[in-house]
Amino acid sequence: MELSKQNKIKNFFKRYGVMIVAGVFVVAIALTIGLTLPKAQQVSTPNLSFTVPMTDAQITKDFSDQDLQYNPILNRWxxxxxxxxxxxxxxxxxVLDGTILSVTNNSLEGYVVEIEHADGFVSVYSSLSENVLVKEGDTVEGGQQIGEASNTATAEFxxxxxxxxxxxxxxxxxxxxxxDLQNK
Ligand SMILES: [Zn+2]
Known part of the structure; x- marks a missing residue:
């Protein structure tokens, strides 16, 4: 290597070395934070303690608002x-104390119960059997049975x-x- 080229490289690192090291450091920290954050971060709901909508249950299809999932019944993603x-x-x-907002029935979703809770939460239970145990205006407690799972949601089950x-x-x-739905 020519001497002038070596000097140029030396000067470059003299001038920018600190910035390069700092840059690598920042990227490394960002990567570490990105990798260690859990995918679904628990949101704190200090006064509310939700319970599960079904016991001994398996999740047959999880929540996804971005990735498409295949629905074999409707043959679409x-x-x-x-x-x-x-x-x-x-x-x-x-899943929580609340008031029954509505009990409805349609051919795609079956029998549907909507419950209003504190802090702007509403829970919705679809594909229930005809044998719904609550009616509009009823108050319910978390863990209280409201109905039975069925295959009335013909678009899905x-x-x-x-x-x-x-x-x-x-x-x-x-x-x-x-x-906490994944470990029931
Ligand atoms: Zn579904």
Whole structure:
């Protein structure tokens, strides 16, 4: 290598060496933070303690607001703004104290119960059987049974299941952020 070239390189590092080291350091810290943050970060809800909508249940389809999931019944890819459960025990429970907003029925979602809770939360339970145990205006406690999972949501279930949604201030949120659903 020519002497002038070596000097240029030396000068370059003399001038920018500190900045390069600092830059690498910042990138390393950012990567570390990015990798160590859990994917679904638990949001703190200091006064609310949610319970599970079904016991001994398996999640058959998880929440996804970005990645598309295949729906074999409708033969299409779609987001899934709720969580599907299946369980030997078909009882469905309110996840929190609240008031029944509505009990409705349609051919795609089956029997649907909406419950209003504190802090702008609404929970929605779809694909219930006709045998709904609550009516509009009733107050319920967390853990109280409201109905049974069924296959009335023909857009989604061939066998009995529950499609569960959680809304916060009118928008669907990932229930995993508020309820420990993965380890039932
Ligand atoms: Zn679903």
């Amino acid at each position: 779609e987001t899934h703004l709720g969580i599907d459960f299946a369980s030997e025990n078909s009882a469905v429970y309110s 061939e066998e009995a299941g529950l499609h569960f949604c959680l809304l916060k201030d009118g928008l669907e949120v990932d229930p995993n952020l508020y309820i």
